Structure formats: structure tokens, C-alpha cells
Amino acid sequence: MAPPVGLNEFLAANGWEGSNVSPVAGDASFRRYFRVESGNRGKAILMDAPPPHEDPRPFIHIAQYLSRHQFRAPEIFATDLTRGLVLLEDFGDRRMREHLDVHSGDEGAVYRAAIDALVRLVKTPAVLTEPYDMATYMREVQLLSEWYMPAMGIPFDAREFESVWTKALTPICDCQEVTVLRDYHAENIMLLDDGQQGIIDFQDALVGHPAYDLVSLLQDARRDVSPELEAEMLAYYHETANPRHDFYAHYALLGAQRNTKIIGIFTRLWKRDGKERYLSFLPRMWGLLERDLAHPELAPVRHWFDTHIPAEVRNSLPTELNIDG
Structure with missing residues (x-):
């Protein structure tokens, strides 16, 4: 699964330059997910929600609502809404x-x-x-x-x-x-x-x-x-x-x-x-x-x-x- 176009620039602009990127299991939509690992920053999850098939803004809106009311939704680290890229907290793999x-x-x-x-x-x-x-x-x-x-x-x-x-x-x-x-x-x-x-x-x-x-x-x-x-x-x-x-x-x-x-x-x-x-x-x-x-x-x-x-x-x-x- 190839990383999304513009990923390196997105990571560099947000302090995650040089990170290792590997795919993780997705869902039944057009969204794709990658684990981003940096020696300095730790781990994060990249959501690739490419327009026009996907729009990450509803996810961001609901995540902020849940966090504001003390529910454990992933923290949003960085976004590029034009490309549909969202860097968010990694909750690990223990479903x-x-x-x-x-x-x-x-x-x-x-x-x-x-x-x-x-x-x-x-x-x-x-x-x-x-x-x-x-x-x-x-x-x-x-x-x-x-x-x-x-x-x-x-x-x-x-x-x-x-x-x-x-x-x-x-x-x-x-x-x-x-x-x-x-x-x-x-x-x-x-x-x-x-x-x-x-x-x-x-x-x-x-x-x-x-x-x-x-x-x-x-x-x-x-x-x-x-x-x-x-x-x-x-x-x-x-x-x-x-x-x-x-x-x-x-x-x-x-x-x-x-x-x-x-x-x-x-x-x-x-x-x-x-x-x-x-x-x-x-x-x-x-x-x-x-x-x-x-x-x-x-x-x-x-x-x-x-x-x-x-x-x-x-x-x-x-x-x-x-x-x-």
C-alpha cells in the first residue's frame, strides 16, 4: 500500500520528518491508515481520507467534541484538509x-x-x-x-x-x-x-x-x-x-x-x-x-x-x- 502523495512534505512541516511509515489495517471505506514512527516524537497514526471520496472534517469535529467532554478520542496532531491527511494519536493495536x-x-x-x-x-x-x-x-x-x-x-x-x-x-x-x-x-x-x-x-x-x-x-x-x-x-x-x-x-x-x-x-x-x-x-x-x-x-x-x-x-x-x- 503506497503512502499518499505529499506525505513527506506533510510530515516534515509538522515535525515528523524522517519517520518510518507502515500500513495498518483499514476499514470498509476509502480511508487508509498508516503508523508513523519517529525516534524523537514516538508513534502516531496517519489517516489518509482523500477527497472527493472522503472528508476528514467530520472526524476532526467529533474527535474534538468527545475530547472536550472527557471521552478518549484520539488527539489530533496535524491536518492537511486539501490532501485529506490527518495525523492523530496512536491508540495501539489492542482492540x-x-x-x-x-x-x-x-x-x-x-x-x-x-x-x-x-x-x-x-x-x-x-x-x-x-x-x-x-x-x-x-x-x-x-x-x-x-x-x-x-x-x-x-x-x-x-x-x-x-x-x-x-x-x-x-x-x-x-x-x-x-x-x-x-x-x-x-x-x-x-x-x-x-x-x-x-x-x-x-x-x-x-x-x-x-x-x-x-x-x-x-x-x-x-x-x-x-x-x-x-x-x-x-x-x-x-x-x-x-x-x-x-x-x-x-x-x-x-x-x-x-x-x-x-x-x-x-x-x-x-x-x-x-x-x-x-x-x-x-x-x-x-x-x-x-x-x-x-x-x-x-x-x-x-x-x-x-x-x-x-x-x-x-x-x-x-x-x-x-x-x-
């Missing part, structure tokens, strides 16, 4: 996911600490940014109809799909009141040497429902969270946050919305971007979605899925179909 793979006995304590951060976020004035409005919720669930349904060759009525989801989501649109990080899960929570948890990958934050990030954490698209642990942590959150809404129904609804979106996204990552490995996550996503749809308040949504995507279809993968013609 929550890999740590728990080795130290499963820490699971309860680590998840409670992650939930404690969400409880604090509920009590913190929301960041100045866009709302998680109905248009956004609908645009996300339509990723299923735009990518998964054609990939599986399933006919459906788009207006019926939109009507079912609009009716289901309407009750939560009056509960948009907290900063929602939107991708808060075990691969984006870093376990730091000082015992704190660092937060990364929050550039898409919106003002939305307090249950959304809890869904992201406890219905993790990339890590199995047992139903027993999910129930335990939901009870812990309810006890510590004392939510005002019809919390469990809203949690199930947002879980269904998010998991529907992710099934569409993972299909798109395969079909459009050639990232076939994301198809291996679909069985987990269907299992999570089915748990959410079991809530009585989601009966109309469950009926739509049972009618259009029955179990035998959910258990097959798009690669089994000849959809390239």
Missing part, C-alpha cells in the same frame, strides 16, 4: 475484539465499561451535527432493497417495503436527543495502557436515539455476543441509564433497522467493491435480525421479511446465484 478472543473472562467488565461510556454520552449535551432523521433511517434500510434483493433475485413492491418501515420507525423519530457514534463495537473500541477505552471511527456521528449505539455494541456485526450477555448488558444499561422511552421495543426496532442496513451494506461491499469476505458475516446478521423481529411491536416488519425472504433464502448466499448477466 476490544482481539483482547476478548484471548481473555474471555474479561468480557463482562469490558462490556460494562463500554456501556458506561454510552451512559455518560446520554448525559452529555449532544454534538452540533445533523439529526438521525426519518430520511436517513429510510435511506439505510433501502440498502437491503437496492443491493440484497436484486442479488438474490427476489421480486418485491418497493412502496410496500417503504410503508412498512416508515410506520415502524415513526415512534422513535421524537426521541432523537443524544450523540450517536453509529459504529460503536468491539473493533472500534481500543483498550489503552492506562486502563481506559479509546473510541475510533466515529466520523459519521449524528444526533439520534440513545439505544442505537447500544445495539451497535451488543448486536455486533463482526463478533458473536451471546443472547445471555446481551440480556445482561441490556439490564445493566437500563439500571444505570434509566431510559425514558419504551426502551426494549425501541432497542429491537433499531436493531432491526441497523441489521437490515448492514445486510445491504455487506452485499454492496461484495457486489460493488469486490470484498467477498463480507458475505461470510451474513448468517450472523440474519440471526441478529431474527432476534429483533421477534419483538411483538415489530410484527408487521417480521411479516414482510417472512413473506419475501423466508428462512431457506436467508440461509443461502448471493454467490450461489448467477447474477452477473
Whole structure:
């Protein structure tokens, strides 16, 4: 992975001249990441968020908001917004996911600490940014109809799909009141040497429902969270946050919305971007979605899925179909 154009000039201008630069694992976007190591300055992470595909300003804005309210977001060392370069604090490599793979006995304590951060976020004035409005919720669930349904060759009525989801989501649109990080899960929570948890990958934050990030954490698209642990942590959150809404129904609804979106996204990552490995996550996503749809308040949504995507279809993968013609 070649370093971005202009990197040497950027590092030299900000006191990191002569540093060693090596790639680190990225995510599902156009962003790339490099570790920068200097004998004098120590380590940093370079985010390469090249325009026009990426814009690093939302990341910087949310990072500064989180740091201002004593959450552990990476410190911003230097920026070049024209090139999309951001030099930021290196949180190391100890992600929550890999740590728990080795130290499963820490699971309860680590998840409670992650939930404690969400409880604090509920009590913190929301960041100045866009709302998680109905248009956004609908645009996300339509990723299923735009990518998964054609990939599986399933006919459906788009207006019926939109009507079912609009009716289901309407009750939560009056509960948009907290900063929602939107991708808060075990691969984006870093376990730091000082015992704190660092937060990364929050550039898409919106003002939305307090249950959304809890869904992201406890219905993790990339890590199995047992139903027993999910129930335990939901009870812990309810006890510590004392939510005002019809919390469990809203949690199930947002879980269904998010998991529907992710099934569409993972299909798109395969079909459009050639990232076939994301198809291996679909069985987990269907299992999570089915748990959410079991809530009585989601009966109309469950009926739509049972009618259009029955179990035998959910258990097959798009690669089994000849959809390239």
C-alpha cells in the first residue's frame, strides 16, 4: 500500500520528518491508515481520507467534541484538509475484539465499561451535527432493497417495503436527543495502557436515539455476543441509564433497522467493491435480525421479511446465484 502523495512534505512541516511509515489495517471505506514512527516524537497514526471520496472534517469535529467532554478520542496532531491527511494519536493495536478472543473472562467488565461510556454520552449535551432523521433511517434500510434483493433475485413492491418501515420507525423519530457514534463495537473500541477505552471511527456521528449505539455494541456485526450477555448488558444499561422511552421495543426496532442496513451494506461491499469476505458475516446478521423481529411491536416488519425472504433464502448466499448477466 503506497503512502499518499505529499506525505513527506506533510510530515516534515509538522515535525515528523524522517519517520518510518507502515500500513495498518483499514476499514470498509476509502480511508487508509498508516503508523508513523519517529525516534524523537514516538508513534502516531496517519489517516489518509482523500477527497472527493472522503472528508476528514467530520472526524476532526467529533474527535474534538468527545475530547472536550472527557471521552478518549484520539488527539489530533496535524491536518492537511486539501490532501485529506490527518495525523492523530496512536491508540495501539489492542482492540476490544482481539483482547476478548484471548481473555474471555474479561468480557463482562469490558462490556460494562463500554456501556458506561454510552451512559455518560446520554448525559452529555449532544454534538452540533445533523439529526438521525426519518430520511436517513429510510435511506439505510433501502440498502437491503437496492443491493440484497436484486442479488438474490427476489421480486418485491418497493412502496410496500417503504410503508412498512416508515410506520415502524415513526415512534422513535421524537426521541432523537443524544450523540450517536453509529459504529460503536468491539473493533472500534481500543483498550489503552492506562486502563481506559479509546473510541475510533466515529466520523459519521449524528444526533439520534440513545439505544442505537447500544445495539451497535451488543448486536455486533463482526463478533458473536451471546443472547445471555446481551440480556445482561441490556439490564445493566437500563439500571444505570434509566431510559425514558419504551426502551426494549425501541432497542429491537433499531436493531432491526441497523441489521437490515448492514445486510445491504455487506452485499454492496461484495457486489460493488469486490470484498467477498463480507458475505461470510451474513448468517450472523440474519440471526441478529431474527432476534429483533421477534419483538411483538415489530410484527408487521417480521411479516414482510417472512413473506419475501423466508428462512431457506436467508440461509443461502448471493454467490450461489448467477447474477452477473
